[in-house]
Amino acid sequence: MKKTTLLFTVIAVFAAWNCSGDAKKKETVLSLAQESFQLSMPGMVKEVTTSLETKGVAETVVYCQSFSPEYMSGKEKELMKLFAKKHNLQAVSIGRTSLRTRNSSNTPDDIQKQILDAWAQSEQAGTKAAPTVEGKGKEYTAMIPIRIAGEACLKCHGPVDILDKEVRAKLAEAYPQDKAVGYSLGELRGAFYFKVLYR
Numbered sequence: 001m002k003k004t005t006l007l008f009t010v011i012a013v014f015a016a017w018n019c020s021g022d023a024k025k026k027e028t029v030l031s032l033a034q035e036s037f038q039l040s041m042p043g044m045v046k047e048v049t050t051s052l053e054t055k056g057v058a059e060t061v062v063y064c065q066s067f068s069p070e071y072m073s074g075k076e077k078e079l080m081k082l083f084a085k086k087h088n089l090q091a092v093s094i095g096r097t098s099l100r101t102r103n104s105s106n107t108p109d110d111i112q113k114q115i116l117d118a119w120a121q122s123e124q125a126g127t128k129a130a131p132t133v134e135g136k137g138k139e140y141t142a143m144i145p146i147r148i149a150g151e152a153c154l155k156c157h158g159p160v161d162i163l164d165k166e167v168r169a170k171l172a173e174a175y176p177q178d179k180a181v182g183y184s185l186g187e188l189r190g191a192f193y194f195k196v197l198y199r
């Protein structure tokens with residue numbers, strides 16, 4: 001009897017210790033995600049805005065890709081390396097996802113979809129989506145909401161009938177499975193994700 005109690009106590013203490021480790025990691029991952037979002041977001045918005053002004057919408061269509069890993073700037077890559085070294089991470093990946101993707105390679109994985117679904121539900125109930133982190137053990141995903149923040153976004157993600165003809169043609173050609181139109185100002189568009197695997 002005593003032995004069983006001891007065993008339960010040991011398990012409980014271990015579980016609590018383990019949980020607090022997970023909680024601490026979650027906190028770290030969320031703050032790293034925010035740091036990396038702040039580094040990449042303004043650059044991306046600036047790039048899109050400048051290109052809209054100088055080249056026009058149709059020629060800008062490709063620029064909204066800058067969040068994809070292959071478009072990561074040197075600065076972002078450096079930051080990821082630094083995070084990995086400092087926090088003992090085996091892998092870090094960042095990108096964007098949505099319940100209605102333009103590029104199907106941005107399709108959410110299971111955890112990302114869970115978070116996006118929960119956000120959609122809470123938005124419907126009137127509560128704005130907030131940065132969220134999920135995971136346990138070695139694997140964690142943090143997500144930061146991305147909204148249709150300005151009129152510029154609507155030029156490529158607004159209702160189909162307001163899109164420039166040339167833009168529509170370019171999108172149809174490059175993204176035959178485009179689901180990322182029909183948004184309105186302020187609407188939740190998707191998320192920036194930050195996924196890590198601890199060593």
Ligand code: HEC
Nearest residue numbers: 060061064065096098101102103106147152153156180190
């Ligand atoms: C000039 C056209 C254009 C503008 C302006 C634009 N986007 Fe995009 N957006 C795209 C394209 C093209 C993609 C697909 C990129 C890819 O291939 O990964 C995309 C993809 C995205 C994605 C990734 C998920 C997906 O659907 O594949 C998000 C999130 C997003 N855009 C948000 C925004 C927001 C927010 C704004 C305004 C700040 C904005 N976009 C402005 C063209 C645009």
